[in-house]
Amino acid sequence: MQPEQSSLDEQLKKQTQVRQSQVGTYVAIALASVLLVATGIGAYYFTTLEVQQQASTPTEAAGSAVEANEQHREQAQQAILAYEQQYQPLLARSQIQSFAPAKHQQATQAYELALQAFAQSQFREVETHLKHSIAMAEKLQKHWLEAADSWYQQAEQALTQQRPQEAQLYVQKLTAVNDQDTRIKELQQRIDGFAQQQHWWRVYQGALAERDVPKQVTALQQLVQVQPNRDELKQKLAAAQESLRQTQLSAALELAQQALQQQQLQQAQQAISRIAQLQGDKNTLALLKAQLAKQQRQLSTEQTRALLLQASEQQQWQQVIRLAEQYLQQAPGDSTITALAARGREVLAAKQKLNVYLTRPQRLSDSSIRAQAEQALTRAQPLKPYSRDLARSIDILRAHLKEMSTPVQITLLSDGETQVRIFGVERLGEFTEKTLPLLPGSYTIEGRRSGYVTVKEKLIVNSDSHSVSLTIACTKRI
Structure with missing residues (x-):
């Protein structure tokens, strides 16, 4: 399209130059005619001077006529130039010429008559012929654009009715009328992609028959991508997506409820997150979250109790006390855990007391300190089965006391x-x-x-x- 357009522009430029040259020629002829007339008037004046000596200058009427004629000439020249700028490019297009040859010939002939009238100084006739040519050119342009619109509309209708072959014929006719119409490219793209459109349309129809909503959404998404200007496809897609959302929402809600009943908290968390993503009912979502939080707290309490019992079996009394404090905040009436926490504190206190003597065993040489150490051993002895560390401390302190008691x-x-x-x-x-x-x-x-x-x-x-x-x-x- 670009090379043809460039060539067309060059031809129009040349034609304009020729037309301007013609106008210049005609203007020169007109000027020559005026000079001849003026010369004739001058000769007549000098010839009759002898007869009418009282007429020493041209009459005022003759001067006014020349001035008026010059004004008409300038107006006619401007009208011709304006015509050539506005209508000549249109009439010079080959597609315009082939669209309506008779009307094109009439417009061209009227323009040629205007040029001839100008050359003959018939300036009023110039305006008449130009008006006739303009009327014919505008009528031709109107019919030409209407024809292009008609082919476009028929191509659009054929595509809407899923008839790509027929649409292609109308595009060809539109191109023949006006190959510079910007709508041609969009129509051709739709025709070229029609095979893909037909494929996804068949997929969509099958999905409708199968009531496969996800498949409908996928097909409609592809169709909207290929045909973005079709509002009815967008509406179908929106409806299918909403239907899919509702289906997925129901499935996620059912899954969340089942998971909570079975105390599968991780699965319940995932289902609740999916409900939130699908913009489920806020009240329902809040209720599910509350149920999940409650079960998580219960599970946490149970897990804490299990860890606490395990720690007590492993005689990890520091951890027992820490876990017991957490657990008893949720279940303050658990006597077993309360007893374990008390035992843990007793074991740690006894061990701390024995460490006072174990860190400086030489102090046991003092009889009063040995007596205090004996008392600490007496209090720690019942707790010996519950802590290997405490039992070891008891044995070491006893050995120190024995050494300090042997003369x-x-x-x-x-x-x-x-x-x-x-x-x-x-x-x-x-x-x-x-x-x-x-x-x-x-x-x-x-x-x-x-x-x-x-x-x-x-x-x-x-x-x-x-x-x-x-x-x-x-x-x-x-």
């Missing part, structure tokens, strides 16, 4: 004149050698003698000591 034989040496005593234990008096049992611990031994400096010695007795000896005597005079 170690100590040998003290002196000079037989020094008074010896062990602070907190007993006075030993004067001796040269004495053996006595002492419990593991730290002791202070003092020696006194009249006239001599008093001495003190530090003695540390360990539980793993086999034999310990110490010499204490006052040897320095005062």
Whole structure:
């Protein structure tokens, strides 16, 4: 189409140039005629000057006539130029010429007569001929456009009635009338895609017979994509989609209810999400969500109880206490869980108490601290079966207490004149050698003698000591 259009534009340009050249020629002829007339008038004037000496200049009437004639000439020239710009391109189109040759010839001949009249200075005739040519050209254009519209409408109707072959014939006729009609491309695309349209239309009809709504939606979507301007297809698609939504909504609602009844909470959650996606009834959706939340809480409580019991079996008392606090918020009347939580606290408290002595076992050398440790062991002993860690702590502390309660034989040496005593234990008096049992611990031994400096010695007795000896005597005079 583009090369033909370019060639057509060049031809029109050349024809316009020719027409303008013709107009220039005719204008030159007209000017020459006017000059001849003026020359004749001048000759006549000088010839008659001798007879009529009183006429020294042309009459005012003759001057007005020339001026008026010049105005008519300019008006006629402008009318011709306007015609050539507005109507010549239309009449120059070959499809216009072949559409109505007789009318085209009449319009062209009227224009040619206008040019001849201009050349002959018949300026009023120019207007008459141009009006006639314009009337014929506009009538021709009107009939030409009506013909194109008629072929388009018939092609459109044929496509609507599923007759692509007939539509193709009308498109060919439309192209023959006006190959630049912008509607041709759209019609041809619809015709070219009609095989696909027929396929999806058959699919849609089959889906209707089968009452297969999803299949109807798929087919209509394809048809709307191929024929986006058909409102009736869009309406069918909207109706099918709504029907499909309702069907899917009913199925999702039924699935959600069944899943809740069977306590399949994950499946119920998925079904409820699908209902929300399908824009189900808000009240129904809220009720289903509430039922799901309730069952989730119940399940969470049951799961927490199961985990709590498992933790108690594994003697994980810290976790037992944490889970019991969560569980008892939902089920405060569960005596079993309450008892397990209390036991867990007792076990942890007992273990913490024993750790006070286990972290610094040397403190057990103090009899009062050993007594406190014995009391802690007595309180922890009943809980020993419930915690392996506590049982191990009990055994270790007992071993420490046993070590701290087993005496170690100590040998003290002196000079037989020094008074010896062990602070907190007993006075030993004067001796040269004495053996006595002492419990593991730290002791202070003092020696006194009249006239001599008093001495003190530090003695540390360990539980793993086999034999310990110490010499204490006052040897320095005062």
